[in-house]
Amino acid sequence: MMNDKRISRTGNFSFDEEAGNKDKALFHEAHHVNLKVVQWSGILTSMLEMWDQLKPNSNALRSVSSSGRHQIVGPSQPVVALVGDDIILLCNLKPAMNVLDMTVEWARPDLDPRFIYVWRDGVELESKKHPSYRGRTSLFIGKLKFGDISLKLSKVKITDEGRYRCFIPDFKLEFVIDLVVGAVSSPVIFNIDRTTSGVVLECESKGWHPEPEVFWLDGDGNVLSAGPTETVQGPDDLYTVSSRVTVEKRHSNNFTCKVEQKNINQTRETNIHISASFFTVQPSSAVCIFFVIILVIVLLCSSAVAFAWWKWRKGRKKKTIQNLQLESLKQKDEEQHGKDKLEDQNS
CATH class of the missing domain: 2.60.40.10 (Immunoglobulins)
Structure with a gap:
């Protein structure tokens, strides 16, 4: 054991007194800092609790x-x-x-x-x-x-x-x-029509309040580009909305009309499946009428031409008969004149 140092023992621990005094000072300082942290932590917690009570989006009463x-x-x-x-x-x-x-x-x-x-x-x-x-x-x-x-x-x-x-x-x-x-109601897809550009779908929903929005979705949930929504407010303050969209043939051919009002967190929708064969463009009634009119015009023109030709043939035939009759009369006159001349010579 060295003479210039004194060693203290307490239980199973031993330490140099000078080093121990420094450790004790550091311990007290750390304890003091820890107390301050705890105090500030309590203050911050109280402030956060007060903010939760005061902030406008709090779910509490x-x-x-x-x-x-x-x-x-x-x-x-x-x-x-x-x-x-x-x-x-x-x-x-x-x-x-x-x-x-x-x-x-x-x-x-x-x-x-x-x-x-x-x-x-x-x-x-x-x-x-x-x-x-x-x-x-x-x-x-x-x-x-x-x-x-x-x-x-x-x-x-x-x-x-x-x-x-x-x-x-x-x-x-x-x-x-x-x-x-x-107020809510389920939409209805009430009109389906074929055009050269695709199939036109029309959706309507009556009896909404407040005014809702209308969306068209394909089978994958993608929003389709549709025409402007038509909105009518009745005397009962309820809204009727309608929307039209033109769709093309897709792998599922499933389409959804979705009506939504975010303020009251309400959504209603209706689905429709269109057969692939329906997308085949058939002659429309207007086209059929057009061809019928053309056919009638052609028949009328043909009839007019045939009638004119018949009149012309009839007139020509009549004229030919008249000419033959004139020639026959002329020939008879000439024969009679010859007979008369011979009689005069004989007398």
Whole structure:
């Protein structure tokens, strides 16, 4: 053992005291840095959680805070419904508490009267409800004691589309929900015609809302180039769309008319298979009519020529007979004249 160094032993480990002091200093410094990293990590995590709650694309329920510690929570995205559906517009008081004896109002600000449901003093005020919603809106009475003031809307109509306001006057709390109403129908391929350039298909779909798009696809799912979509909106605000496409012979000869509305995430389509023999161009009715007309003209011309030739032959024959008769008369006159001359000489 060297005299200028002192060796310490603890258990099975031994180390130089001077080196040990340095290691301890490094350990404390590393521990301090690690604590700072952990603190900053916690702060960043909290900030990310706050951002997830605030960002508009969050799938969580968004909330509107008001006085005290209460707030109303509801859907963060517009509610989509199809015509005829029964839907629920979610609206909940948090923290949950009994609102059975409070006033709850559901309204559409764009209507007059604006109320579509009013609950006050333990009963529904039917007289305040807009006529178009009578018999179609209700609350879940048994859930009011838990702060659930969600509205059930039955037999949804196109005119139900709009902004809905859920309001608790006692807390001055409100929540706004946008309702998008859609209507769909399956397309029909109703016209098939052959041309020299291919087969013309026409597709139509009635009763859509909002206005949809129309696409034509081949058997491999490729979008075909088609003519412009024709759109007609009826008095019921529903759209009728139609589209026409000219297709050529392909290996499968399967074609699809697809009608799509992205806002309500709805798609309807119909398929058709065309026989390969159908692509063989046959004379059209117009061509047949053209050839019939030409044939009639030729027959008429031939008849006219034949008639003219017959008239000419008839006239020539008549003239020949007349000439022969004249010559015969002339010959008879000459013979009679000769007889008369001989008689005069004899006398």
